[in-house]
Amino acid sequence: MSTSSIPAMPRMTPQDYQAFDALFALSSSIGATPAGGLHRLTASAADKQMRDAFCTWLTQQGFHVHVDEIGNIFGLMTLCEGAPWVLCGSHLDSQPLGGRFDGAYGVTGAAVTMATLARQLRDHSQTAQRNLAVVNWTNEEGARFQPSLTGSSVFTGALSLEQALACCDGEGISLHTALQNIGYRGTALPDLTVAAYCELHVEQGPHLELQQKQIGVVTETWAALKWQVTFRGEQNHTGPALMDRRRDALLAAAHTIVAVRAEAERYGEALHTSVGRLETVPNSPNVVTSEATLFIEFRSADEALLRQLRDSFGQQMQSIAQNTATDVSLDRAQYRPRQQLHSALSDLALAQAEKLGLKAMPMRSVAGHDAISMSYHCPSALLFVPSVDGLSHNEREYTATADLHRGLDMLMAMLTELCLKGEDALC
Amino acid sequence: MSTSSIPAMPRMTPQDYQAFDALFALSSSIGATPAGGLHRLTASAADKQMRDAFCTWLTQQGFHVHVDEIGNIFGLMTLCEGAPWVLCGSHLDSQPLGGRFDGAYGVTGAAVTMATLARQLRDHSQTAQRNLAVVNWTNEEGARFQPSLTGSSVFTGALSLEQALACCDGEGISLHTALQNIGYRGTALPDLTVAAYCELHVEQGPHLELQQKQIGVVTETWAALKWQVTFRGEQNHTGPALMDRRRDALLAAAHTIVAVRAEAERYGEALHTSVGRLETVPNSPNVVTSEATLFIEFRSADEALLRQLRDSFGQQMQSIAQNTATDVSLDRAQYRPRQQLHSALSDLALAQAEKLGLKAMPMRSVAGHDAISMSYHCPSALLFVPSVDGLSHNEREYTATADLHRGLDMLMAMLTELCLKGEDALC
Structure with a gap:
């Protein structure tokens, strides 16, 4: 038990950044292309290998792993029995000859940040009002199976499980069969009340770079x-x-x-x-x-x-x-349709960026993201870090490590607020 | 030995047409598509099956079978030891979802006509001045491997064997490997002096139909x-x-x-x-x-x-x-380049058509054919029969059986002239 009466606010330590760097490097190595990109299509052998490695990592960090019927992987960390959940994640699948950052950053970043937060809360015996869950959504990219955003759309009910499983790739192989082949057709997730969903992502466009900002807080999306x-x-x-x-x-x-x-x-x-x-x-x-x-x-x-x-x-x-x-x-x-993200969550993000001394700006997202799927279901936030030359879906996609770490700082600050203050964080 | 002093001219009998119908039906059944077409890409499993069936048929009819280094199949029928050869044929490969007639007609038609001619010459103890050979050229279509007309181009020396074997399909499989896989990488053909090459083919265009002709005698080709x-x-x-x-x-x-x-x-x-x-x-x-x-x-x-x-x-x-x-x-x-076919052979064809009472016309060919490859090497003839609606490279490609039989009559007449008269046939 901590002896300090005012426990330090949870934050990423150098060791936590290292833990992230290691997990992200692991992700970058599975399905790596000679040109430095990633080729990890949904339910491919590389996807299976990455999923396996991720599940192992989650278990080692004390998460309870659950794979649902559409293959979404949840890492569940109970901090407050019966409380609602804060869910964070993105996707581990990539485009053909795609980049290392798109999706993988959001999953690995959320996982490390959540593990860090849980550890520090326990170390300081702080009482959380929320539970934490990290998620890898199935087939966000829509490269092998259409439509895209499959796993998150099934989670919210926007797409039926049957329709999603029936989607076929160019060879006529259904998502059902493909998931079965890699051993990721799981079971229904017990009801999870999601208080908020947060997603970290590389921008995939040039605006943060052009405006010399470090964090983009997405307030709405294009149709x-x-x-x-x-x-x-x-x-x-x-x-x-x-x-x-x-x-x-x-x-x-x-x-x-x-x-x-x-x-x-x-x-x-x-x-x-x-x-x-x-x-x-x-x-x-x-x-x-x-x-x-x-x-x-x-x-x-x-x-x-x-x-x-x-x-x-x-x-x-x-x-x-x-x-x-x-x-x-x-x-x-x-x-x-065009979609507004949750304004109180955006405001929280912008306020936390200011506290951290990060140059942030509100912006629109043109690309679809799992956070957009989720925004119809629960308060959702989508945070961008800069992407060099705005290049994405490309082996040369690149974000500097310092920018990746700043994104983790942002996520840590937001999760801390949501966990410690519960409902009040969004007032 | 015949007792008649003036032996009857060789001709196709009803049994010979039946033999052709049976061999052509066999060809149509190997790689058949549900819509009535043919899907028999070069060196595919279906191509192997057809090649095997064709070799068996040739052997049964008394041909000596030789497969050369680029997989061309020759059926050799010696009628006059040491004499030059009259070569006839086309190709057994098809386009993806292609027609049953394109190529297959020329190979099966030549094979049956030659077997018939050899039998009747023997029956009447007539002395041939030429030997007969039927050929199936490898990869005429150029669908799986480019360039097209591969087998005939290697035969004439227009394309080197090494270049041809190195051609790769869309999956990166070389023609060398593909031929090896189906067991059709053969050995160099002993020198064959070709006195003339004749090819029967469906027109693949509408001109014979539009002009209400039965036989097209190709005199030149487009570039x-x-x-x-x-x-x-x-x-x-x-x-x-x-x-x-x-x-x-x-x-x-x-x-x-x-x-x-x-x-x-x-x-x-x-x-x-x-x-x-x-x-x-x-x-x-x-x-x-x-x-x-x-x-x-x-x-x-x-x-x-x-x-x-x-x-x-x-x-x-x-x-x-x-x-x-x-x-x-x-x-x-x-x-x-634009190419003229051998004028004396074309004249012979037009004269034979007249003798047979067939409505023939000289015409140009826009499509490439093995006969074009061969025309740089030896006197070559290319004969067309009508193709309904000029439709080709299509499962609905169709030529009426009566038109196919008329083509065999033409070929029989030409082969008879070339075999019995030798050099004099082209004067």
Whole structure:
């Protein structure tokens, strides 16, 4: 028992930073690419290896590990029997040839910070009003299985477990099978009352760097419209087939990709657009393409603009189909509305940054994050640290260690407030 | 020994048509698709099964089977020891989800016709001045391995054996390994003096049907320029990454596909163009594409036009690269010049068609065929039968049985002339 009447506020010590550095280095080594990135797709062998290592680490640190039915890994640390939980985490899966920081930072950072906080509270016999849980959400990236944010969406009920498990990768393997193959189809989590969710992440954009800030406190997110669209034409020989008889689905796809980009040019930085994935059949050099499937994204803070695009771009694709003698179908549409994050939690974050002497700013997030899923379910915070050149989903993604450590300081300060003050922290 | 002093001219009997129908049906059943097409890529399991079945058939019919170093299968029928050979054939590989007729017709048709001719010559004790050989050329299609026309190009020396064996498919498997895996890496063929090469094929275009002809005698071919081009950009997150900082290789590819088609519009039917295959990295919905490889074709009878395109389109791709902040490189270029087929052989074909009462016409071929490879090496003939709607490289590719049989009649007439008259047949 501590002999001091005013116990020191919990904080990260040099040993705790080292513990984080070690866990993060472990994460960076599993699925590492020669160019310094990470290739750790959901439910791949590398993902299994990382999950196993993470579960071992959690157990060694005194967390109780629970894997739920969609493969989310929870590390539970009971500090106050029966009290609500503060949940922190992100995801350990990566994009193909992706970066080491995206997701992995949030999981490893939360785990180390929580272990540190629990230890220091015990050391000083401080009474917590909240329990702590760290989480690794399944398939945040949506690279292998669509839609993205799968694990957190199932947790909140936004996506049914059945639908999520039925999602198939490009080879036709379901998420159900893939999770079973790596031994991460778990069991339903006993009800967890979540008082707050916090997520640390690298920015994946250039704004903190451009503004020379150390911490970004996300107050709201852009809306996103995601379409999976298929053009269907007809296979033919690329040599003798008369040009005006061809029904070339790849040509239709190409016109669409150009048109998607033209929309972004039209609206300046108010609209981000892309086609990141394209699948074609039969994809042979001398065969006219019969089928081309595009994954289209429109993102904006302006929901009216996205509504308008939904109609006008649909018409544009019909015109493209007509001009190329192809048919077009909308296979899947997903709309993520603009979302406000919890203002009291944002305020708490900004106040803690000031106390710590960190240069912070409120900002918007364009990317989707598990914190956005969670924000429909409970008070949620999303904290960014700078990302060099704003580069992400790239092997060269990089954040300096000092910036990573500042993020841990922020998280520690917030968790301390939430744990010690309970409800009052958000007043 | 025949008792007749003027032996009957060899011809296909109803039993011979049946033998052809049976062998062709066997071919159609190996690698068959549910939609009635054929999926029998070079050196695949289905290709092995078809090759095995074909070798068995050849042996049963009295051919001596030889597999050469690039996997070409020769069925040799010696009729006149030491005499030159008349070679006939095509290819048993297909496009992905391709048709049953393309290639398979030429191999099975030649095999049955040659077996018939040899039998009837023996039955009537007629003296041949030529030997007969049927051939299945490896990887005509160029679907799995590029370039196409591999086996026939190695045979003529246009492509070195080493280069051909080193070609890799999309998974990085070399043709060498693939042939070894199916047991079709054979040994060098003893020198074969080829007096003439004949190939039967379905047209793969609409001209015979439009002109209501039964036989097309190809007198010349279009030239073809084939490019493999790669655009390189940079992976990034499709959400937050600023639009004007993106270096999107898929966008560059899309502009190129549109531009390739625009060239065809500019020159009307004088130019056929296409992009049939596109490979992208990392091909994830929310990652800006870092690498896009396109397989571009320009085909024309006008070689000056292709020379001009080689320069102007190269410049266009440089502009596209500049406008999309990507880099572009030409990975491989292949030029197949316009080629005249052997006029005396074409004349022989047209004369035989007239004798048989078949409606024939001289025509150009836009597509490449093994007969084009062979035409640089020896007198070569390429005969077309009609293809419904000109549809090819498609599961719905179709030629009526009566048209297939008429092609066999043509081949029988030509082989008879070449075999019985030797050199004189081409005077």
